Amino acid sequence: MKTKIEFTHVPIVMPPQSFASHEIGAALEFAGLVRELEDGNKIPGLHYEAHEPMARKELEKIFQELGVKHPCEEIYFSHRLGFVPVGEASLFIRINAKHRQAALALMAELIDRLKQDVPIWKVSQTC
C-alpha cells in the first residue's frame, strides 16, 4: 500500500489522480470542511494545531492496521494547520482500492481513528 501524509498551512490542493495500476476499481475522496456553526455559535473559522511528527507516526500505524482489514492500494492524507476559514477543507483523504467496500470501510475507520488518536487539535477562536 502506497501512503502519503501531508500537513499544510495553506489551502489543501488535491493532487491530480494518477492510478498506480489498472486494477484500481474504486477511487474515494473525502473532504472535511469547516462549518459555520460550532456548538451553535457562528464562527469565522477554526485554528488547527498538531504534534506533527507524532501525528505522522500514529497515522502510519493506523494505515498499516486498517490496511490489513481493508486492503487498499493507495492512501493520500492531507490535513491543514493554522487558521482554516469556514467553507474550506481542513482535511482531505483519497483512497484508491480494487474494491469499493474496502475503500469505504477504510475511509470510515480512518476518520474515526483520526478523531480518537491522532494528535491534531482544533482550537476555537476565543482560546
Next chain:
Amino acid sequence: MKTKIEFTHVPIVMPPQSFASHEIGAALEFAGLVRELEDGNKIPGLHYEAHEPMARKELEKIFQELGVKHPCEEIYFSHRLGFVPVGEASLFIRINAKHRQAALALMAELIDRLKQDVPIWKVSQTC
C-alpha cells in the same frame, strides 16, 4: 435534499464543487473505474447500457429512501453508458452532507442498491 442524475456517453467530467451552504462539513466523492481483469480475463473495457428513464425513477426512489435514514444535503450521480475503456470511470457519485457518517453510510448503501435494483448493465465485449 438536492439531487442530480446524469447519464453520459462521453467521459464523465465532475462538475466543480459548489457548496450549497456553510453547514456542509463532509464532501465525499466516489469514482468507479473499469478494471483490466474481468473474471480473470484481460479486457479493453466494458459496454454499459441502461433502461434510462426507469433507472432515473429507481435512483430517485433510492435517494429519497436513503436520505431519510442518512440525512444529506446533495447527491450528484453520473453513470457512463456505451463503451468505457479500462482505467476510466463508469460511475461518479458526489455526496455533500453536514456530517461524514451520513455521507459515508449513504454512499455505501446507494452503491449497494445501484447494483441490486437500478436497470443498468455491463456487457462484456464478447456479447
Next chain:
Amino acid sequence: MKITILTFAQTRTQLGFGGKVFDCEANETPREIFRRVAPQFDPGKTIRVAVDQEYADWDKPIGNASEIALIPPVSGG
C-alpha cells in the same frame, strides 16, 4: 391495445429485439404476454419484469400500461 416490450443485456440476445410493439389485452399478465409473443423465452427466477418503468409482478394484469421491460440481473456501477 398496444404494448411496447423492451429487452436489455442477455434478454435482448435471447429475444432478438431491443424494443417492439405488440397487441395485448389489459387483463393479460406479463407472463401471459411473453408466453404468447416469445414462447421459447423462460424468465426463470432471476429475470424481473418492469411495467411502465416500475418493478412489477409477473402474474398481475398489466391494466392500461404502455411498456413492459425485461430486467435481467443488473450490473451497473
Next chain:
Amino acid sequence: MKITILTFAQTRTQLGFGGKVFDCEANETPREIFRRVAPQFDPGKTIRVAVDQEYADWDKPIGNASEIALIPPVSGG
C-alpha cells in the same frame, strides 16, 4: 539528563509554555516529572502522555527518552 516537554491546545494554556527543556532522571515517570515541573497541573483522566512520540504510561519510567508530550483529547478532522 534532559527532557523536552511539549504541550498542545488547552495544556499549553494551562502550563504556559509550548515546549521547554527540563532536567530529569531515567527512572522518573511522566507523572513524577510533571508533579515536579508543574505542581499545579493535573492530567485527570482525559489527558494522555506521549513519550518519544508514542502514547505511553503515566507511571512508567521514561528511560532514555528525549521528549514528553501532553496529549489532551484530540479533535482533528
